[in-house]
Amino acid sequence: MVEVAYGKYMPRQRPSNYFGVFAKGVPSRTRLQERCVPCPLEYPLCENCNEDEWHILFNCNDSIQARQAAGLEQFIGTRIHQFSTVKDLILDIFRKENKEIAGRCAVLICTVRNNRNSFVWNASKENGRILGAKTHHFWIEWWSVQNIQRHGTCSTIEGESLVLLEAMKEMEHRGITH
16 A cells, blocks of 8 residues: 555655655654664754654644645644554545645655754754745646656657656766766
8 A cells, every 4th residue: 555655646756755754664763762772862953852753744843834835734734633653644645635735745744854864964954934835846846847748748859868867866866976
């Protein structure tokens, strides 16, 4: 079931960012301590709260502001009281909402996780409203490319160029330069 939801609605540019939510959960300090890794529990973006996947994605002020700015509050906020795990909440969105809403939620998750990782590794963060605007921008960009490809409005050369560009980006992401 997870693979079906993943393949149907999520942008394919960075699948590793989404897969962790379903397979292992968001790598949080709570999960690390469960595996006997000594680390503080406090979430660095919200100093008074423990870092767990639920807080990172749904209860942190930046996450709340991001989903509001992205226009997803009505889809996520109503489910927060109905579910107790991140996986169940996300899969419910994938099952019951259309492709656009499910995809926008997937991009929001990626954006919030990237913000958390950026703060942990680089001490750099963005506020929730900016994250929501980024989510909206990334989704519009991805959706536009998908519609161009789906409707066949690009030539064979343009299509091959897009595939080549995507392959080059993947190689660069993996650290392959020559």
